[in-house]
Amino acid sequence: DTEVTQTPKHLVMGMTNKKSLKCEQHMGHRAMYWYKQKAKKPPELMFVYSYEKLSINESVPSRFSPECPNSSLLNLHLHALQPEDSALYLCASSPQEGLAGTEAFFGQGTRLTVV
């Protein structure tokens, strides 16, 4: 099973709302990633978790708050977003952060619209 599951598939939220994106994998991977992808652009790395600890934060605004409650689950908490934050949010996992020659598997993404 090489599946990374993201929920919800679509989300519309107001600028004052609080919502969360969820990502789950059962491959025993210990590195998990959040990416943001705007239309017609490549995915941009936001966060990396390694063994449930935040390893990399690519200077993401604090209105995005990641959480890794266990080795299978990754959340992205959203608060006070702006319309320009509307994008496809992708989750990925790989066996270990520092292990060369291993591939990452991506979920199908959550299409977020901020109104």
Place this chain on the structure above:
Amino acid sequence: DAKTTQPTSMDCAEGRAANLPCNHSTISGNEYVYWYRQIHSQGPQYIIHGLKNNETNEMASLIITEDRKSSTLILPHATLRDTAVYYCIVRDTGTYKYIFGTGTRLKVLA
């Protein structure tokens, strides 16, 4: 920053081989080359990766030049379902980030 450059777009006739080039002239000795593709509005799909030897799997072949400064992804018999954006990624050995470049938009024509 991405360590790869790719052509913006390519066309390929259905049933023919699609050869997608990638330049990674600053690649380090222990950095792997990865290929992913993204079909419209879906998550990126892993295709293949390699270090220095040529690699083949059920989806594609990866040819890496001897100096490792460039590579080519080969889809041997392209179908309409192979229409997608193809990303070549060199994974940074310091941070192990998967950083996407701009990719090649491949259109397979009937």
